[in-house]
Amino acid sequence: MIPTITAFERSPDRGQGLARDMRVRWAFEEVGQPYNVRLVSFAEMKQPAHRALQPFGQIPTYEEGDLALFETGSIVLHIAERHAGLLPDDPNGRARAITWMFAAASTVEPPILELQTLKFGEGDKPWFEARLPLVQGRIRAYLRDLAARLGDADWLDGAFSAGDLMMVHVLLRVRPSGILDEFATLSAYCDRARARPAYQRAFAAQLALATGA
Template identity: 55%
Template sequence: MSEPLPVITAFRWVPDFVKGHVRDVRVRWALEEVGQPYQVRLVDGVSVKAAEHRCLQPFGQVPTYEQDGFTLFESGAILLHIARTRSGLLPADPAKAAAAEQWVFAAMTSVEPAIMDLGLVNVFEADQPWAEARRPLSVKRVRGRLEDLSKRLGDKPYLEGEFTAGDLMMACVLHGLDGTGLLADYPNLDAYVARCRSRPAFRRALAAHLADFDQTPPLAA
């Protein structure tokens, strides 16, 4: 008997400026990299907050991951589960695998918070009276992280020399700077993100992500 396919959740509709940034892309990309087919259960703004979904994701978010009774939430945890249980995203050597995994955590805990803060200032809370005053500080924090990351990457193609789960997560996090122009000031990082996103697995994941969206905005409650 064949193993049941993993099932992930994703949004049925999001505003255009959010497309490509929802975190189901990370999980889709990981599954594409390891050659694992999967199914998608689409949710909307109501069902994602319902009790049924909160049993899987207590904060009412996406993505979630289910397979044969096993469930996970949080994109980083799902990515590491995929990487640890299938070949293609972590080196076989335990020390090298641990080095790759550290970049998943670094992307989500050291880099992403600064980028998310800038996103709040630029997009999600741009109409708040404090936004303009806060923007320079947010940009400074992002630049600090980019400078450190740029120095560490140097002239390597990937963070640990070969593409791993750490690069997948870091590229997704850095994509959050799209439209800010900040990456252009760090040519090696700009090229790094482009290199990661040129991978066929990412292109398949992004295409599937975009294809699942309903083009009709939901009716207001």
């Protein structure tokens, strides 16, 4: 059975590859597995039918038979565990790759999301000017540590893994702010990942929805 994921009918990023269904599309492409996409509107995302799959009314979701999943980390891990290509065969290597997935979602991404919320939802609030440098500082601190850990390696732990997939997509979400460009090591890391054929296929699929191509 071919899995079905959900994606924005009209993505807020207008095809820049920043919506979270990109992570799942990329994972499918890396492991060479087909998938179907069901588009949902913002109104549909808040309806009971979608909330039965995603209780917080977000995308993406994953459906395969009687299995329904939400949260990109969980979905990507499920794909990686079922198909070769995103997790090492060595148990210790697998554990480290999964740790990097958690680090991306639990450590690096939260202040990036806070920055987006601050800029696009709280720009007119009295606390905006005071909070902005604090949030930016937290992001820079994590990126500085991440760049130091990556060093001159191509990927976080040996070969490309689900940990890199999650981390790169998180980093790409901060690129519009200009902060990522301050870290040449991480910028090059993201460029290497974006050059992967699997990323290019996933990006093209998401872009086609935004442009109607």
